[in-house]
Amino acid sequence: MDIAGYSASVFIGISLGLIGGGGSILTVPVLVYLFNLDAVLATAYSLFIVGSTSIVGSFSYFKKGLVSIKTAIVFGIPSIAAIFLTREYILTAIPQDVFTVGSYTITKDILLMLLFAALMIAASYSMIKKDNGGTNDEALQKPSFDYLQILLQGIFIGVITGLIGAGGGFLIIPALVNLLKLPIKTAIGTSLLIISINSLMGFLFSLPHTSVQWGLLLVIASIAIIGILIGSYLSTKIKATKLKPAFGWFVLVMGIYIIIKETITK
Structure with a gap:
């Protein structure tokens, strides 16, 4: 399984470089299903892997002028605060066995994976649906800044990042494209910068509660x-x-797979 896990790790980076997100969508399942880590530990490892990888990816977009620094800062500040509060208080407060239905017990790990999958499916809709006008890289269109909306989105994404170890690209990109009207490739570059900041800060907040296998983590x-x-x-x-x-x-496909894996095939 380790060989399959290391091979799949390449696609974590390809996903981030190609579409500005999806790295954590691959990272958490790879760590859980191929490296046999529990979901809580996988969320912490995912933050480091996705964060460090996103930093490298953001450089090429930055050089091309495809990063909105202003958007990243306004998004990042509330996100970091939300990540800290979530990793420090909310995640640690969830019991190991959440509830039982008949002979099936929803554990903390299963709950996190199902939440992860549900958010993936919800986010996929806004990306699949057709735009009536479309926004592209050639459009000389200024971003639409609604600070309250960005603040709320930043907090929401910070909670999700802290809770399930997702960098949030699958939520950030729809927000940047649909709410702020950024061209898709600028949204990708900006997403990578936001992901790198959020994820690495989330990992630092996790260190007091995490026993890290640095060799495995650095290789991946x-x-x-x-x-x-x-x-x-x-x-x-x-x-x-x-x-x-x-x-x-x-x-969408990855979200459905995780739900099947955590319920029907358990």
Whole structure:
């Protein structure tokens, strides 16, 4: 399983480089199903892997002028505060056995994975549906800044990042594209910067409660970094209008798979 896990780690980076998100969507299942880590530990490891990989990926977008620093800052501040509160208080307060239905017990690990899958499916809808006008990289359109809306989105994404170890790209990109009207490739670059800040801060907040296997973690992160360099290159060869729905279908399929894995096949 380790060989399969290391091979899958490449696609964590490719996903981040190509579509600015989805890294955590792959990372958590890879850590849980291929490296046999429990879900809580996997969420902490995911934060480090996705965060360090996203930093590398954001550089190429930054050099192309495809990062909105202002958006990243306004998003990032409330997100970091929400991540700290979630990792420190909410996650630790969830009992190991949440509730039992007949002979089936919903454990903390299963609950986190099901929450993860439900959010993936919900986020996929906004990415798959067709735009009436569409927003693309060629559109010289200024972002629409609603500070209250960005603040609330930042808090929500921070809670999700802290709770399930997701960098939030599958939630950040729909917010940047649909709410702030950023072109898709600018949204990808900005998403990578936000993900890197949120994820690494979340990992730091997790360290007091986590026993880290640094060897395993650094190897997976290094492989994922190779993947993001590949993904960033591929993103220059693919039209922006094709990235958004492809991302949505990918998220939907992974969400359905996790639900089946955690319920029917348990």
